Amino acid sequence: MMENNNKKIICRMAMRALRYNRRRSILLFAAVALSSFMIFSVFTIGSTYYKMTRLQNIRMNGADFDAVMYGGSEEQLEKCKTDEDVRAVGLVGVAGYIEETEGDKTANLGTVWADETFWNEMMSPARTSVEGTYPQEKEEVMVTRKALKTCGLEDRQIGDSFRAVYVDGKGQKKDMEFRICGIWDGYGDKNVFYISKALYDTCGYEFSSVVSGRCHIDFAKTFLTEKEQQEFQEKMKLDKQQALIFTEGMAASIPIYFGMIGIVMITCFCAYLLIYNIMYLSVAGDVRYYGLLQTVGMTKKQISTLMKRQMMILGSAGTLAGVLLGVAVSIGFIPVILGSLGINADKIGGVQISMHPLVFLLTALVAGCTVWIGSRKPVRMAVQISPVEAARYRASYGKKSRKKTGKGKIIWRMAKEQFLKDRKKTTVILLSLAAGLSVFLCMVTIIESQGARTIVSNYMDMDLVLYNDTLKKEDSDKWEKLMDDRFLGEIRHNGGIKQANPLYFARIDVPWEPEFSDQWMREFYEMWMYESYDHVRESYRSGTLEDNLFCIVGIDEDEFDYLTETLNTKVNRKKFFSGKTCLLYQNGLDIAESDLKGKRVTCTGYGDPDNRRTFEIAGLTGENYYMAASQSRMTIIVSADTLKEFLPDDQITISRIAVRYEREYDRQAEKEMMELVGKSPYAKDFSSTSKIEEKEMVEEAQGNLTEIGICIALILAFIGILNYMNTVTGNLQNRRVEFAVMESMGMTQGQIRGMLIIEGLFFAAGSLCIAATLGTGITWLIFQAVNYRNVPFAVPTGPVLLMTAAILLICTLIPLFVWNSIAKKGSVIERMRQTK
Structure with missing residues (x-):
């Protein structure tokens, strides 16, 4: 057959076909546009998310360095x-x-x-x-x-x-x-x-x-990189x-970058599945039409050109529309974010609207490649089939096989056989849903972990810590007992208070001895002091060193449990509370715990050398909470009862009290605590750290960071749902003759609906299993990549339960909706006679 140069005619046919199949053309256009919009949005919002994370770090640090x-x-x-x-x-x-x-x-x-x-x-x-x-x-x-x-x-x-x-x-x-x-x-x-x-x-x-x-x-x-930092x-x-x-941002920039790349890759994969599924189902439905065109003289090359021209028109128009929609949303959305953050991007160089050319290029490239890949198989199918085969063509939905009658209820058995019939298509649906669910899981996990409630963590995760600021004065004669056992009792009798742990404090002397105190003081002077320890060693040895400040603090059982959990060594509880052992606050000194553990430290009452006590060192802690005084040379940690046995009451004061409310972030309880402090004659000598205030500060620094992340998660989850919707729709349309045959043999529409519900449950269960195993593993890897705050990994229960319920509803309702639409298009006989 001679080939005619009729490119203009083919172009007109392509346009005419698109106009004739308006519903299908609109669906394809919307699929490409939506996917392009999603790809563009993920790149743009992902970039904004990264920049806002950097801005958050700048705000938390107070400067950009x-x-x-x-x-x-x-x-x-x-x-x-x-x-x-x-x-x-x-x-x-x-x-x-x-x-x-x-x-x-x-x-x-x-x-x-x-x-x-x-x-x-x-x-x-x-x-x-x-x-x-x-x-x-x-x-x-x-x-x-x-x-x-x-x-x-x-x-x-x-x-x-x-x-x-x-x-x-x-x-x-x-x-x-x-x-x-x-x-x-x-x-x-x-x-x-x-x-x-x-x-x-x-x-x-x-x-x-x-x-x-x-x-x-x-x-x-x-x-x-870590190597460049080390260099x-x-x-x-x-x-x-x-x-x-x-800073955390610089140290974690590369892991965060690769973590975001991983999310973008999964997103692109989801977008590819969405476009591919719609393209394949749409083009495959016209195979008979293209085959019959060969009977009127069209060559295979011309048919291929016709199909590609349609795909090119829809792909170009859809990509352009998706990008324009993405630009419009970004222009309208990003300024709102900036305004809500309370910053002027033009003046302070914050997150500015950035439409990088690379984003446009990547969006067009990914969408174009997806349209091309998605249409390759249908094009080959239409070109290679003969006119006779095309006339008899029916879209397949699985390989035929002969099986013995199975056991169990027939509806369940038929649903299971349909689920396993076309393994390739089933795998695509499961991966499509699982990919969207996995990214949703990943995003909500990261968002929850970086939320203000997670980042903010006070001492022992307490809600409020009260401090005696007079102890910061260098002149110990000006120290005041702001908090005593009576004050502590008023706190504990408050109905909104669950727990109050005092830290008892006293000044002591530690006489010079060669085994421990000499080694400790040498290291302390090398780390923190201007003068050399050799210049003061003899004065310390003779007991004439001025301002030789040593401290001892007493803790209760709750604090001991918390403290020992943070140590690398096991501390004997009985020995500690019997007054035989102690812990030391390390104070940033370069001393190995193994060099001191087991050694003994002797201390005396301040100005009372006859009151002597010796403790065995059980370990070191770097917890700053136990730094009793900023100018302290050494801080010894013992039990509160041991401290009270060792020193008289008039030498012991409460340096701070850590308070936990019955309900976390209870503003009323905090208000009552502040009122109690306000009643003290030394009210201005108190200071405090409040978890509520810190949470508000973090939320203010984060701005709309959480909302941005939720938008990303919802968009990506929506991709998987659309993939499932389109694939199931095509699958059910291809099976409409089969359904009509089953109805003619006595199967009721109620039984068909039940079978479709069970099929949907199989897909939901399969996708949830993949998301719970492989998805959780990927989530953990990405979480660790961006987890520069060392927040413990935890999957948020609430969003996961909502996700599970949503996917169960979607997987069961969509097949029912499509089936009801098919069942209304004629009687059983009319549907059995349909060829498309």
Whole structure:
């Protein structure tokens, strides 16, 4: 047969066929458009999700940096500034603290100096407002409303002055008059006064000291591998006291990136299944039509061109529509997110609307490839079949096989046979549903794990911790007993309080001895002190060392259980509570537990050498909660009863009380606790850490992060549902003659519906099993990749139960809906005579 050049005619036929089959064309167009929209949305929202995670980390850190180095010599700073991988270096210097103000005798608020890079560049994304200017004169300070409230100066404004006792780096107290030159608000540590360079230069600290210097480093690269991080650390040549810590975002950037890539890959696979299923079912239904075209003279090549032209028209139009819809949604959606976060993206460089060309290219490429792959098999089928075979063609839905009559109810047996009849199609449906369910499971697990309730965790997961701020004063004569057993009893008798655990505190002496205390003090001086231990060793040995502060704390059984769970060694409970053993707060010292365990430490009452007690060291803990005093050389942890037996009551005070409410995040219980504190004559000398306040801070920093993740999860779950819907629809349409035959043999429509429900349950159970096994495994891998906060892995029960119920309903209702539509299209005889 001679081939004619009739491309224009083929193009008109393609357009005419699309118009003639409007319903099918609309369905194909909608499938491509929806899939393109989903792909585009996942790329765009995924990118936004990543950027918002980074913004959250910036807010939690209070500035935009990737690593912080404690202390920094001139040589190290020069290396940082000249390193080609470093974009910027911001310096912050701790300059002492405000001990008291005219409004509060226990303010204990830090003072720091920040250079222009840190203040103007790194802190800018974490600030929401700035009034005034950064301090230039010695007496000027930049404050926050929270810091003013802490100091009892909440009524002060810019230009106002106040008097305060300032303690510098040498421990010298200065009664100074400060003037507020600016007020800022935003995220990070707001309980601090920013001071001028002029005051920092006179504070007595050197920036090279780890006590003062903070060198914040912003790398030019988005990601730094662990090897690159290690190489940078080695390049800095840190001394023993120094530490270089990478932020959570920088340390976890690569795992998060690959975790998001994994989610995108699963999404693309789901989108491919959606387009492929619709294309295959639609084109396969017209095989007879294409075969009959050969009888009127069309060549196989022309038929192939005709089919490809239809696919190209629908694919191009659908992809364009999906991308445009994605752009419209993104433009309308992202500004809402930014506005709700309370930031101005144009001014502070936050998350801005970014339509990267690569997103458009990837969307068009994935959709185009999917349309092409999805149409290849139907095209080959239509081209290769002969006109005679095409006239007799019926869409198949499984291989025919002869089997013996099985046992069991016939409806269940028929549903099972249908489920296993076409294994390929069944596998596609199961994978389609399982992929969507798995991604939904993955997203809700990550969202739940990174929620404020999960991230926020107080000591022993308590709701509130009350602190005695007078113990922060260097002069122990000014320490006050803010909390006593009577105060503790009032807390415990509150109906909203489930548990209250006091931490008892007292000052002691630890005489010099060569086996333990000499080793401990040498390590302490090397880590934290300016002067050499060799200079003070003889004074300590003779008992004449000034300010030789040692502390002892007493804990109850609840605290012991919590503490020992965090240790690497087992502590004998009976020996600890009988007063034979103790634990030590490690205080960041480079001492191995194995070097001290089993050694003995002797301590005496403060100023009472005759009152002596010796304990065997059972282990070390790094839990900061047990740091009894900031200037403590050593903190010994014993049981509360042991402490009370060792020292008189007038030497023991309660340093802090950890409180757990009957109901977590109980605002009424917290209000009553604050009212109790307010009744104390030392109300201003209390401070507290509240899990409710921390949760609110995290939620504010996260903004709409959770909502974004839920949108992603719902979109991806919807993909799997559409795949199931389209595949089942085509399958039931292909079986309509079979159903008509079964009805003619006496099978009722109720029995057919029951069989379809059972088939749907098989698909639901199969997809849930895959999601529960393989999906959970994938979820765990991705979870660990993005879990830079070390949150324990836990599958959220509520969303999983809702997901299970939803998939059971969907898998059973969709077949019934399609069957009811088929059953209305004529009598049994008419349906038996249908060929398409």
